[in-house]
Amino acid sequence: MGKVNLDVQLLEMSQEAIKLIYVACRQCYSEKFAGEVFSDDAVDSKKQEDFVKSIVASGHTSPLEHVKFSFAIQGVSRALTHQLVRHRLASYSQQSQRYVKEKDFDYIIPPSIEGNPEARDEFEKLMVTIQQSYTKLLMFMGNDNLRGEAANQDARFALPQAAETKIVVTMNCRELLHFFQHRCCRRAQWEIRHLADRMLEICRKNLPAVFSVAGAKCEELGYCPEGEKFSCGKYPVRHTSSDKK
Numbered sequence: 001m002g003k004v005n006l007d008v009q010l011l012e013m014s015q016e017a018i019k020l021i022y023v024a025c026r027q028c029y030s031e032k033f034a035g036e037v038f039s040d041d042a043v044d045s046k047k048q049e050d051f052v053k054s055i056v057a058s059g060h061t062s063p064l065e066h067v068k069f070s071f072a073i074q075g076v077s078r079a080l081t082h083q084l085v086r087h088r089l090a091s092y093s094q095q096s097q098r099y100v101k102e103k104d105f106d107y108i109i110p111p112s113i114e115g116n117p118e119a120r121d122e123f124e125k126l127m128v129t130i131q132q133s134y135t136k137l138l139m140f141m142g143n144d145n146l147r148g149e150a151a152n153q154d155a156r157f158a159l160p161q162a163a164e165t166k167i168v169v170t171m172n173c174r175e176l177l178h179f180f181q182h183r184c185c186r187r188a189q190w191e192i193r194h195l196a197d198r199m200l201e202i203c204r205k206n207l208p209a210v211f212s213v214a215g216a217k218c219e220e221l222g223y224c225p226e227g228e229k230f231s232c233g234k235y236p237v238r239h240t241s242s243d244k245k
């Protein structure tokens with residue numbers, strides 16, 4: 001039992017990603033069949049890459065849906081995954097607190113608590129207390145012959161949002177761009193922002209033609225759409241007619 005940190009690994013991404021996006025997009029405008037274009041090695045890879053960059057810039061992003069990235073993520077809290085799974089255009093497989101007993105559960109400590117010795121001490125004591133109560137609950141239910149998943153599924157009600165979890169996430173490139181626009185923003189909650197930043201780093205390394213200019217909304221817009229109250233100040237706030245009143 002103890003504090004753990006974010007760990008993100010790329011499990012897999014679509015093979016021949018650039019070619020796949022290129023061919024899907026060409027099908028929209030070409031008399032040729034995508035099946036032939038895909039097996040035609042004559043189209044040079046630089047041309048394909050430039051074409052993909054141009055469709056990302058133009059906003060014709062539906063061809064990006066054909067390319068997917070799958071990530072294995074651990075060292076994150078249940079508070080984070082509750083936010084993550086709100087993104088509906090993705091696939092998730094998360095470690096179950098029903099089938100996996102949380103004996104000696106690990107947890108995430110927010111930096112604001114970790115940086116304050118008194119707060120950190122209180123937080124860590126609470127985690128130990130919760131662990132002890134969780135174990136006792138399993139024992140009490142065991143006295144009523146409730147064991148295994150039947151006991152776990154009810155004892156987990158005592159677990160904190162800080163409890164560490166593991167999840168596999170698959171998103172297509174269009175959804176990833178959307179996810180980064182929202183979650184790389186400095187207004188996003190710190191833990192999901194760290195995760196989004198790490199996923200973006202991996203995507204940029206593996207598919208720069210799509211992700212080199214990806215990030216928070218402001219990076220693309222050149223202004224902050226969040227309004228004066230919420231803006232971090234990195235970009236000027238866009239003034240709407242209602243702001244001027």
Ligand SMILES: Cc1cc2nc3c(=O)[nH]c(=O)nc-3n(C[C@H](O)[C@H](O)[C@H](O)COP(=O)(O)OP(=O)(O)OC[C@H]3O[C@@H](n4cnc5c(N)ncnc54)[C@H](O)[C@@H]3O)c2cc1C
Binds near residue numbers: 086087088089182187
């Ligand atoms: C800074 C921040 C603060 C937040 N605060 C809160 C909060 O206080 N409370 C709260 O409940 N949530 C909150 N959220 C979550 C937010 O409301 C969204 O649920 C979450 O960001 C998922 O985003 P999405 O719906 O845009 O994207 P996804 O589910 O990833 O979908 C991508 C896009 O597909 C389209 N789409 C998907 N499903 C539908 C549909 N059914 N109908 C129409 N179009 C669809 C939309 O264009 C959508 O933007 C917050 C999010 C952020 C980034």
